[in-house]
Structures are given as C-alpha cells and as structure tokens.
Amino acid sequence: PALPQGWSAEKDYKVLSALSSATQRNIEPVGPHFLAHARRKRHNRTFSEDDRI
Amino acid sequence: MSDETAAGERVAIGIAFGNSSSSIAFTTPEGKAEVIANEEGDRQIPSILSYVDKEEFHGTQAKAQLIRNSKNTVAYFRDYLGKDFKSIDPTPSHQSAHPQQVDSTVAFSIHDTSDETPSTVTVSEITTRHLRRLKQSASDFLGKTVNAAVITVPTNFADAQREALVAAAKDAGIEVLQLINEPAAALLAYDARAETGVKDKLVVVADLGGIRSDVAVVASRGGIYTILATVHDYELGGANLDQVVMDYFAKEFIKKHKVDPREDVRGLAKLKMECEATKKALSIGTNATLSIESLTNGIDYGSNINRTRYELLAGKVFAQFTGLIESAVKKAGLDPLDIDEVILAGGTSHTPKIARLLESLFPEATQVFAPATLPSAINPSELAARGAAYQASLIQEFDTEDIEQSIHPMVTVTPHLSNAIGVQLVSADASAADAVFQPLVNVDTALPARRVAQYLAPKEGGDVLVRITEGAREIKVTKPEPVPKEKKEAKADDEDEDDSDFDSDEDEEEEDIRETVWKATKPIAEVAVKGVKAGAKIEVTININSDLGAQITAREVGGKGGVRLAVESQPNGSA
Numbered sequence: 001p002a003l004p005q006g007w008s009a010e011k012d013y014k015v016l017s018a019l020s021s022a023t024q025r026n027i028e029p030v031g032p033h034f035l036a037h038a039r040r041k042r043h044n045r046t047f048s049e050d051d052r053i
Numbered sequence: 054m055s056d057e058t059a060a061g062e063r064v065a066i067g068i069a070f071g072n073s074s075s076s077i078a079f080t081t082p083e084g085k086a087e088v089i090a091n092e093e094g095d096r097q098i099p100s101i102l103s104y105v106d107k108e109e110f111h112g113t114q115a116k117a118q119l120i121r122n123s124k125n126t127v128a129y130f131r132d133y134l135g136k137d138f139k140s141i142d143p144t145p146s147h148q149s150a151h152p153q154q155v156d157s158t159v160a161f162s163i164h165d166t167s168d169e170t171p172s173t174v175t176v177s178e179i180t181t182r183h184l185r186r187l188k189q190s191a192s193d194f195l196g197k198t199v200n201a202a203v204i205t206v207p208t209n210f211a212d213a214q215r216e217a218l219v220a221a222a223k224d225a226g227i228e229v230l231q232l233i234n235e236p237a238a239a240l241l242a243y244d245a246r247a248e249t250g251v252k253d254k255l256v257v258v259a260d261l262g263g264i265r266s267d268v269a270v271v272a273s274r275g276g277i278y279t280i281l282a283t284v285h286d287y288e289l290g291g292a293n294l295d296q297v298v299m300d301y302f303a304k305e306f307i308k309k310h311k312v313d314p315r316e317d318v319r320g321l322a323k324l325k326m327e328c329e330a331t332k333k334a335l336s337i338g339t340n341a342t343l344s345i346e347s348l349t350n351g352i353d354y355g356s357n358i359n360r361t362r363y364e365l366l367a368g369k370v371f372a373q374f375t376g377l378i379e380s381a382v383k384k385a386g387l388d389p390l391d392i393d394e395v396i397l398a399g400g401t402s403h404t405p406k407i408a409r410l411l412e413s414l415f416p417e418a419t420q421v422f423a424p425a426t427l428p429s430a431i432n433p434s435e436l437a438a439r440g441a442a443y444q445a446s447l448i449q450e451f452d453t454e455d456i457e458q459s460i461h462p463m464v465t466v467t468p469h470l471s472n473a474i475g476v477q478l479v480s481a482d483a484s485a486a487d488a489v490f491q492p493l494v495n496v497d498t499a500l501p502a503r504r505v506a507q508y509l510a511p512k513e514g515g516d517v518l519v520r521i522t523e524g525a526r527e528i529k530v531t532k533p534e535p536v537p538k539e540k541k542e543a544k545a546d547d548e549d550e551d552d553s554d555f556d557s558d559e560d561e562e563e564e565d566i567r568e569t570v571w572k573a574t575k576p577i578a579e580v581a582v583k584g585v586k587a588g589a590k591i592e593v594t595i596n597i598n599s600d601l602g603a604q605i606t607a608r609e610v611g612g613k614g615g616v617r618l619a620v621e622s623q624p625n626g627s628a
Contacts, residue, residue: 013579013580013581013616013618014578015577015578015619015620015621016576016577016579017575017576017577018577018620018621019470019472019474019523019577019597019601019603019620020471020472020523020575021471021601022469022470022471022500022601023469023497024466024467024468024469025281025466025467025468025469025497025499026279026280026465026466027278027279027465027466027467027499028234028237028278028280028465029231029233029459029460029464029465030233030234030238030241030278030440030444031237031241031244031245031276031277031278031444032276032447033275033276033277034276034278035447035448035459037499038458038459038464039459040501041464042458042459042464
C-alpha cells in the first residue's frame with residue numbers, strides 16, 4: 001500500500017487493464033483440493049456458494 | 054482366510070506397481086496411510102514371479118530364484134505391459150525369462166505347470182498374477198477381501214498401457230478406481246500429513262527407481278497440482294549403482310583368484326544380488342560387507358567396502374542423477390532458485406550422497422525431502438503407495454460414474470495464470486519505479502482461484518493506494534565485488550595462520566550471487582482505501598474466474614465496507 005497524492009477516481013478505484021491470457025494446462029486429479037475443485041466445476045458453483053454448503 | 058467383504062462394499066488399497074518392486078498401502082480409520090508388509094515381512098515387494106515344479110513364488114522368494122532358476126523367473130515386466138513387442142527394450146530381462154513376441158503383445162515362455170513343455174504366458178497374465186498376490190497379502194493383513202485400488206503409474210504411461218493395467222487388475226479381481234501419476238502420489242503422501250499446511254509451492258519430485266528414473270516439476274497451488282515438466286531416463290537407476298559395486302568387487306576378486314565372476318552366468322547373478330544388498334547397507338552404515346558362498350569355481354568370497362570409496366566410485370552416476378533433475382527444472386523454464394521443495398522418491402533416494410548433492414545444487418531455502426537431509430522425511434520407497442492409499446480413501450465412497458466424471462478432461466484441463474498477480478508496495482518516499490512487487494496469486498495457478506493477504510499500511514495511516522499488477526520473476530545475477538589485492542595481502546600479513554582458510558573462503562565467494570527479483574509488469578487496477586488508522590493492515594482479496602475476470606476487494610482489517618471492484622475478462626482473449 002502506498003500513499004496517494006492527488007489521486008482520485010470514481011468510487012475510489014480504477015481498472016487499468018485486463019489480465020493477460022491464460023495457458024491451458026492439465027491439473028492432476030488427486031487430493032482433497034482437487035476433488036473440491038471437481039465438485040465445484042461439475043455443479044457450476046463458485047467458492048462462496050461452496051462455502052455456504 | 055479372510056472374512057467375506059459384504060456385497061457392494063468397497064475395500065480399497067493403494068498399489069505402487071514398479072518394475073523392480075511394488076508396495077501396497079491402506080489408510081487407517083484415523084486417515085493415516087500405512088504400508089502393508091506381505092507375509093514375508095517385506096514392504097517393498099520385488100515385482101518378480103518364479104515357478105518351481107508348478108509352484109508359484111512371488112517377491113523376495115522369487116527374486117532368490119534368479120540365481121538357480123532364471124529361465125522360469127519373470128522380472129522387470131511392468132514397462133512391457135500394453136506395449137508392442139517392437140517398442141520394448143528387453144535389456145533388463147537378460148538375466149531372467151526373456152520376453153517374446155506373441156501376436157502383437159509380449160509374452161514369456163516359462164514352466165509354470167508340471168508339463169514338460171513350457172507354457173506361453175502373456176505379460177498381462179503375469180501382471181494379473183502379480184496383482185493377485187499383492188491383493189492376497191493386503192486381504193490377509195486387513196482381514197477383508199480387497200476389491201478395489203488406486204494404482205500409480207509413470208506420467209508418460211500411454212493410454213494403451215493404462216488400459217492394459219486396468220484390464221489386468223480386473224482379472225485379478227481388483228476394481229481400479231483411478232490410475233494416478235507417481236509424482237502426484239508422492240506429493241500427496243507429504244501433503245496428507247496433518248502438519249503440512251496448504252501453500253503455494255514449486256516442487257521437484259525425483260523418482261529414482263531401480264532401472265529407470267523419472268523427474269517431474271510440479272506447481273502446487275492451493276493444494277492443486279499441475280505438472281509443468283517431466284523428464285525420464287530409462288538407463289539410469291539403482292542398477293547403475295549396483296554395477297559400480299559389482300565392478301569394484303569383481304576387480305578385487307580377479308586380483309586374488311584370476312577369474313572374472315561376471316563371466317559365469319550364475320556367478321554374475323549371485324554377485325548382482327549381493328551387491329544390491331551391500332549398496333543398501335551403504336545407505337544406512339558407513340561400512341558394508343559382502344560375502345558370497347561359492348561365487349565362481351567353488352571359491353567363497355568375502356570383502357568389505359566403505360561409503361567414502363563407494364561415493365568416489367559412483368561419483369559419475371550420482372552426477373547423472375543430479376543432471377537429470379537439473380534438466381527437468383530447465384525444461385520447465387525455471388531456475389533452481391524457484392524451487393521450494395525437492396521430494397526424493399524411489400528406492401535409490403535412500404542414498405545419502407544424492408540428497409546432499411541436491412542440497413548444494415539448490416539454494417539453502419529449498420527443502421530436500423530425503424532421509425539423509427530431513428529426519429522427518431517419509432521413507433522414499435513408500436511415498437507412491439501411501440499417496441495412492443490416501444487417494445483411495447478419498448474416493449472409495451464415490452460411485453464409479455462420479456469418479457469418471459471428476460477425472461474427465463473437462464474438469465482437469467483448466468486455464469492457468471500465465472503471470473503472477475500481486476500487490477505493488479511502495480515505500481513512502483520512493484517513486485513508483487522501484488516499487489516492490491509482492492506476488493499474491495502465483496504464476497501457473499489453476500483458475501478459478503481466490504487468495505487473501507494482508508499488507509502493512511504506512512505507519513502514519515491516512516489514505517492508502519493499493520495497486521494490483523501483474524508481475525514477472527527475474528533472476529538477478531550480481532558479480533561479487535572483487536576484493537582489492539592490497540587488502541588481501543595486508544590481512545594475510547596480519548594473520549599468517551589463517552592464510553589458507555581465508556583464501557579458500559575467497560574462492561567460494563567468487564561465485565555469482567543469484568537472487569530472484571520480482572518486477573511489476575502490467576498494472577491491473579488501483580484502489581484507494583481512505584482514512585486508514587495508523588499502523589493498520591490492509592486486507593486484499595482477489596478472486597479470479599476461469600474466464601480471467603476478477604473481483605478485487607481491499608479493506609482495512611477490522612474496518613467495514615472497503616472497496617470492491619471487478620475486472621472484466623478480455624473480450625477476445627488477445628493481449
């Protein structure tokens with residue numbers, strides 16, 4: 001975090017650019033975290049929806 | 054012998070199926086993976102089958118038959134499974150039953166019945182018999198019939214090989230829940246321990262086996278593993294080290310008796326067996342003996358070797374191992390500085406010298422998980438089996454359909470971040486140019502991902518700017534400043550005695566100092582958090598979706614509200 005000087009923006013934020021494109025890779029289908037990921041993906045859930053269950 | 058398993062109930066174990074040896078493991082009700090010893094007390098069960106008067110021998114007992122009954126003993130068959138005869142390398146089987154072409158598959162001609170004529174047994178059938186024996190050992194131990202398993206395979210096992218393995222296991226009465234890659238299993242074996250927290254790290258998993266070695270570079274992000282690069286060497290393994298020990302003792306023997314025991318088939322087999330045991334002893338003690346009855350021409354032979362001499366003789370082979378690991382890191386486009394952990398797996402990883410060479414190859418911050426360098430390290434021979442057992446315990450309740458859907462490429466092929474994303478920290482007086490970048494979401498993180506971190510706000514508080522940027526890692530090489538000559542001489546005059554020590558220190562410092570430096574490359578967003586109290590912390594949460602859209606929240610810790618914003622994904626994916 002840094003001190004702003006004469007910095008201003010609407011609603012206190014500005015988006016400067018989008019993220020660079022991603023690379024497609026294969027993840028290893030092992031471990032509890034993967035299984036959680038697979039569950040989310042198959043049921044189309046987000047992290048916060050998953051937390052609520 | 055064992056109780057019947059109730060209908061529909063799954064009893065699953067983890068199987069590590071290797072060319073040289075195999076292991077079986079189960080998970081205790083408390084969630085700890087444990088390796089099962091077979092009825093002979095072996096946890097590393099040689100993947101060998103032998104037949105004497107139609108009786109089947111397995112494991113260590115079959116291995117002993119390599120000397121007297123090599124033609125009816127099948128060894129090193131895993132890599133033949135599901136392969137075309139022309140594409141296999143039969144070298145490891147020189148001293149046992151030779152692989153032959155039958156139709157398009159590989160088979161062995163062995164006397165496994167009381168018939169005079171040998172029968173032809175395919176490699177699939179051999180695998181089935183081997184797995185059946187492993188299953189039996191596990192069932193006897195658990196008191197329940199084992200009917201399912203997770204089996205580990207090398208990363209470059211082709212689909213045909215995987216199918217052949219699943220089919221062979223089915224014939225042995227084992228439902229293969231999943232085939233998992235060996236490096237992932239090793240990593241899982243460590244991460245499943247209660248004391249290991251989930252964190253982002255880059256891990257090199259080096260599986261140093263008996264007749265082949267495989268190295269994988271794995272990015273572990275939030276507990277999800279992505280293999281970045283793999284290298285394989287089919288001519289490097291513990292057998293090369295056995296050869297070093299064999300040559301040493303053979304030369305000694307020739308000096309004494311003027312005969313080369315390696316020229317006699319049985320002498321060679323005996324020497325090989327004993328030298329392997331001697332090599333293993335050298336991984337534990339600093340001295341090991343060798344004694345063979347009637348090695349060749351009826352001469353008994355006894356001798357010993359110490360570890361220092363062994364390490365000297367095997368220096369070249371050790372360098373091949375470290376070279377292989379170095380090449381894997383390079384193949385992943387990484388530097389040894391990027392590696393957080395090195396996991397040594399496979400039987401050869403017990404060698405203390407290899408672990409120590411790796412410690413010097415990687416920076417001090419890198420942890421080398423091997424018995425010689427870390428007392429809490431898991432036995433490298435057991436890693437794959439433990440990982441498989443743990444995975445088996447996670448999925449054994451699932452329906453087969455569920456498992457299939459979960460490991461489908463739809464799920465496993467995932468976008469990964471191509472750049473790290475982090476927060477740029479600027480000290481109060483510095484200009485933006487030398488702002489420090491701290492990665493929050495690492496490169497090669499599988500999406501979607503969410504990370505939260507806290508940053509110290511400037512001491513005096515007030516309004517704070519949080520700048521989210523992409524960043525890239527660079528290796529900064531600085532040449533150490535040459536020490537002025539006069540100074541050196543002056544010092545040497547002062548401390549005559551320390552002269553030599555001082556000089557050698559100097560030589561070591563001549564090496565370039567290499568360090569990782571983060572550079573902010575592309576600013577993504579800026580957020581202002583206003584009216585922060587003195588000494589407070591700012592919490593930044595970033596949520597990245599698989600379409601590269603992102604939600605960012607910045608707020609003062611303990612404060613309310615904070616600033617939320619969304620970064621739209623790129624319209625057409627172009628940079």
